[in-house]
Amino acid sequence: MSEVVELTRGLVSIPSHDDETEAGDYIENWLREETDAEVTRDDAGNVVARRGPADAASLALVGHHDVVPPADSQTTAAGEYVVEERDGRLHGRGTADMKGAVAAAMLAFRDAAVGDTASGRTRSDDADRGGSDVDQPSELVFASFVGEEQGGVGARAAIEDGFAPDYAIVGEGSTGYSAEGATDVAVAHKGRRGSTVTARGSAAHASEPEAGENAVYRACDAVDVIRDLEFPAVEVFGEEVRGSVAVTEIDGGSAWNVIPEACEVTVDERTVPGERAPLERVEEIEGVEWTVEQDLPPMRCDDADFAETVLAAASDAQVADPELVSKPHATDAGWLAEAGTTCVVCGVAEPGEAHTDTESASIEVLERCYDIYRDAAERF
Structure with missing residues (x-):
């Protein structure tokens, strides 16, 4: 079993639809044991880790560890989450949205060589992987938020508390947009404004x-x-x-x-x-x-070079030819972009997988996203 599959299984098995505490504990403890990064947990329950010089340009790998309520078929009689592997996929609540991408980001955060890193490796050590041979330090950040399914509660709390990376790859789904199985890079997504007209x-x-x-x-x-x-x-x-x-x-x-x-x-x-x-x-x-009840912001990447950097990492990680695409759904990238972070979205989930009773994620794509996140961090 690959490390990303094992970590995904561990995360998915933890119920987090009405209380994200245990899942946050799992992520925080893993980061403290597996890295020597600076790891923090804020009052909202967000987990943030940082590697590299704080005064350098920063790239964040961003996800969320809350999920929507599971179907009866996705839990045991004791209320535990069911995780099953079959036909090259992991099945269970949160595999696609989005604990699989969180697991890939955690491992990439640990393993990526980003200048003067704790791993002792530099970009030049991995030039054969397509990365830059220039040892230019940068700060790599990992963040997993709570409350994304409740309108970005955790992301907004983190932003209000000063979370402000220069760039971010948000690991929501971008697989299967340009072609079946291709993991694309979304450079824009729609927002949602829900309102009521009262006559x-x-x-x-x-x-x-x-x-x-x-x-x-x-x-x-x-x-x-x-x-x-x-x-x-x-x-x-x-x-x-x-x-x-x-x-x-x-x-x-x-x-x-x-x-x-x-x-x-x-x-x-x-x-x-x-x-x-x-x-x-x-x-x-x-x-x-007319009254507005909810206004989840859209996202637009404002840096073509950054988008192409992530696209190059995605291209090297797969046989398919990924493309720059847009998403129809709002994500935490909207809140980050609104606050000034340059974002793209790149992740495991395929259209039609999230929030379903049969939610699953391709193991091949889980491993691919690890490669994309790590390579993008090293190219950054």
């Missing part, structure tokens, strides 16, 4: 509808405004990222014979970097208010 009117008996103000009608007028909005789009290194807006729920009325006095419309917007759909236009309708 208010006045109740009346349905036999005399003119005696009231029908809130459902006002809500329908607002929906018409939303349907006519143009979706914003931006281009990132030749990759188009297009947003979307969709009404996903409508709730109004109290009885079949009462003119409704209130109606709520839920709106799901997938945002793109630097652009938002003008949803505030619905407030031009009498009796209509």
Whole structure:
């Protein structure tokens, strides 16, 4: 069994859908035992480790160790997580999203030669692996956050506490976007703005509808405004990222014979970097208010050289020809990019694996991501 598979199995076996403490303990203890890095654990539960000179340019390998609640088939009667290996894949909650990438990043953080490192090796020792032969020290950072599945709780706490690497590779899924099995490099992803349109009117008996103000009608007028909005789009290194807006729920009325006095419309917007759909236009309708409940930021890489550096590492790690792509889902890279960190996303998960009852990760891709993270750190 390879080291990355063994470490992934260990992480995945630890329940972390409602309490990440034990998983955080596992990561922290491993880092303290396997490296001589500076390891810290903040009040939120985030685990951060650092190697190399603090005044040098920094590259962070970033993940999260919380997961969504498992299906019954993914736990034992005692509540333990089931981890199974079959058909070249690891199956279990968190294998794809994203403890597999966390394990690969932990090992790459330990093993990468980044200038004057604790391992005693330098880039020139690994020139035959495609790395630079220039011994230029840099700081390598590892971070595993809590609360990503709750809207980036851990990432936001770390940023507020001063976490600010210059560059980051966030290990969310990027495999299978350009071609089946290829591990690509995402240079952009969409954000999500969830909002509510509230229409208010006045109740009346349905036999005399003119005696009231029908809130459902006002809500329908607002929906018409939303349907006519143009979706914003931006281009990132030749990759188009297009947003979307969709009404996903409508709730109004109290009885079949009462003119409704209130109606709520839920709106799901997938945002793109630097652009938002003008949803505030619905407030031009009498009796209509618009409220934002969640705004997960999108991400756009702002350094083509960094993107190409990670892409080169990805190319060397596989037979396929990976590409620069975009992702439809928000990740912690959005919070980091918003705070000033230059990000890309590169990781194990394939489309359709995360959050499913049959979640799994390819063992070949787990080992590949270790190679990508290590090589990218050495090229940085």
